[in-house]
Amino acid sequence: MSLFALVDCNNFFVSCERIFRPDLNGRPVVVLSSNDGCVIARSNEAKAAGVPMGAPAYQYRELFEKYGMAIFSSNFEIYSDISARVMSILSSYTPDLQMYSIDEAFLDLSDMSDMPDVEALGQKIRRHVMKWVGVPVSVGFAPTKALAKIATHIAKKFPQRTGGVYSIDSEERRVKALKWMPVEEVWGIGRKHARMLTDMGVRRAYGFTMLSDRFVKEKMSVSGLRLKMELEGRSVIEMDSIQSRKNIMVSRTFETPIVEFDVLRERITAFAATAAGKLRRQGSLARSLVVYIRTNYHNTSAAQYSANRMVRFDFDTNSDIEIVKYAVKALGEIYREGYGIKKAGVTLMEFSDEHAHQLSMFDERDLRHIELMRVMDRVNVEYGKMSLRLASQGGGLREKLKQENLSPNYTTDINDIIVVHAEE
DNA sequence: TCTGGGGTCCTAGGACCC
DNA sequence: TCTGGGGTCCTAGGACCC
Numbered sequence: 001m002s003l004f005a006l007v008d009c010n011n012f013f014v015s016c017e018r019i020f021r022p023d024l025n026g027r028p029v030v031v032l033s034s035n036d037g038c039v040i041a042r043s044n045e046a047k048a049a050g051v052p053m054g055a056p057a058y059q060y061r062e063l064f065e066k067y068g069m070a071i072f073s074s075n076f077e078i079y080s081d082i083s084a085r086v087m088s089i090l091s092s093y094t095p096d097l098q099m100y101s102i103d104e105a106f107l108d109l110s111d112m113s114d115m116p117d118v119e120a121l122g123q124k125i126r127r128h129v130m131k132w133v134g135v136p137v138s139v140g141f142a143p144t145k146a147l148a149k150i151a152t153h154i155a156k157k158f159p160q161r162t163g164g165v166y167s168i169d170s171e172e173r174r175v176k177a178l179k180w181m182p183v184e185e186v187w188g189i190g191r192k193h194a195r196m197l198t199d200m201g202v203r204r205a206y207g208f209t210m211l212s213d214r215f216v217k218e219k220m221s222v223s224g225l226r227l228k229m230e231l232e233g234r235s236v237i238e239m240d241s242i243q244s245r246k247n248i249m250v251s252r253t254f255e256t257p258i259v260e261f262d263v264l265r266e267r268i269t270a271f272a273a274t275a276a277g278k279l280r281r282q283g284s285l286a287r288s289l290v291v292y293i294r295t296n297y298h299n300t301s302a303a304q305y306s307a308n309r310m311v312r313f314d315f316d317t318n319s320d321i322e323i324v325k326y327a328v329k330a331l332g333e334i335y336r337e338g339y340g341i342k343k344a345g346v347t348l349m350e351f352s353d354e355h356a357h358q359l360s361m362f363d364e365r366d367l368r369h370i371e372l373m374r375v376m377d378r379v380n381v382e383y384g385k386m387s388l389r390l391a392s393q394g395g396g397l398r399e400k401l402k403q404e405n406l407s408p409n410y411t412t413d414i415n416d417i418i419v420v421h422a423e424e
Numbered sequence: 425t426c427t428g429g430g431g432t433c434c435t436a437g438g439a440c441c442c
Numbered sequence: 443t444c445t446g447g448g449g450t451c452c453t454a455g456g457a458c459c460c
Contacts, residue, residue, distance in 0.1 A: 012460095032428090033427090033428035033429075034428055034429070035426090035427090035428075036426090037426075037427055037428060038426095038427055038428065040428065040429090040460095054427080054428085055427090056426070056427040057426080057427085058425085058426045058427080059426085059427085074428080074429095076429090100459090100460085101430095101431090101459075101460045102430095102460075103460075104460080187458095187459080188458070188459080189458085190457060190458045190459080191457090191458090192456085192457065192458090193457080193458085220457090221433090221434055221435075221457090222433090222434075223433065223434070223457085223458080239432095240432095245431080245432095246431085246432080247430085247431070247432085248430090248431095249429075249430055249431070250429085250430085251428090251429065251430080252428090252429080253427085253428065253429085255426090296427095298426090298427060308453095308454095310452080310453085343428095345429085345430095347430095402426095
């Protein structure tokens with residue numbers, strides 16, 4: 001019998017900001033996307049005030065004002081750091097941990113020698129994370145990942161009754177949960193499929209599991225079928241760990257569209273260099289990349305253009321210099337004069353392990369790059385990001401980003417470390 | 425005037441090869 | 443006149459996730 005726990009941080013980005021601003025507990029808080037464009041995290045109070053997920057910030061200024069909401073620009077340096085601390089605590093419960101996203105992880109407890117008292121275990125995890133990191137979490141237990149998702153959903157939705165921990169550990173609870181769960185909130189059923197299902201009169205997860213396998217597969221492909229099996233209690237969803245990611249993407253939306261090739265090249269260069277740095281940090285080499293550019297699709301009156309180009313390298317590499325060279329080449333092939341490019345990005349693909357890599361006789365990799373990159377990464381850790389960079393990448397990633405409400409990097413930048421005033 | 429960034433998986437069609 | 447079938451790669455798009 002399989003058993004999974006899903007641990008999910010509550011309103012994660014907001015909770016991160018509150019660690020350093022405890023005065024904001026109980027007050028409405030929102031966190032905005034890059035460029036301060038739209039809302040990507042809300043406290044319970046902000047949700048209650050009617051701020052939807054993904055809301056464009058400019059449309060909600062009045063509401064923010066009315067409720068005296070605290071507004072933060074997103075600070076992913078802090079969030080990643082807090083996330084790593086939470087994950088490290090969770091991994092002390094089982095080595096079989098799959099970080100599913102920045103704020104949640106599945107713990108595979110199937111191999112535990114004796115069946116744990118899940119209620120007690122869940123509470124222990126909650127206290128542990130709260131005490132050592134200061135982030136509230138919800139915990140759900142179930143025999144499959146999709147059911148554990150629902151269990152966590154229930155724990156979060158009814159904190160008073162569940163104490164933040166819920167377990168789907170009997171057929172009775174499974175059916176009860178599915179009969180309660182709205183179909184559009186089920187993990188794996190998105191807008192399109194939810195619409196199709198409710199149009200047919202299927203409004204709850206339970207109704208979805210009553211459909212025929214054939215129908216589900218035809219309309220929702222094998223992913224839909226796997227989901228159905230999971231909801232029925234058969235564990236079939238496997239997940240790779242975050243360490244074996246298949247792509248690394250760096251992209252940005254520009255505040256003002258970019259028309260000139262030289263400006264665009266500078267941005268693409270910065271994206272490629274940032275992606276290469278991430279690649280080195282996870283100890284991988286890449287074999288290919290995709291560069292994409294597109295105009296603003298919200299602006300329907302302007303001429304639209306979007307394109308992407310894949311290039312395969314002559315050899316596996318993680319050098320800024322090589323990767324930037326290929327990215328600029330790809331950009332050159334898709335660039336068209338006269339379009340205002342609103343968003344662009346670089347994705348690295350086809351990874352291999354840096355250390356397992358065998359130098360072939362025909363390997364054209366310039367070995368001097370390896371040492372150069374090592375030095376560059378070291379300098380940047382010691383003296384701050386972007387201290388050392390390629391001349392062609394301009395001001396780097398943050399250039400032209402609007403971030404009016406950015407919090408300091410309390411935990412990751414020595415200059416921003418929190419100061420405690422002690423009184424006698 | 426303003427609308428994120430980073431991922432995964434699946435399917436279908438065309439090119440090309442034998 | 444007749445005009446296969448299987449495999450792989452690439453591209454593009456759709457749907458979903460947090």
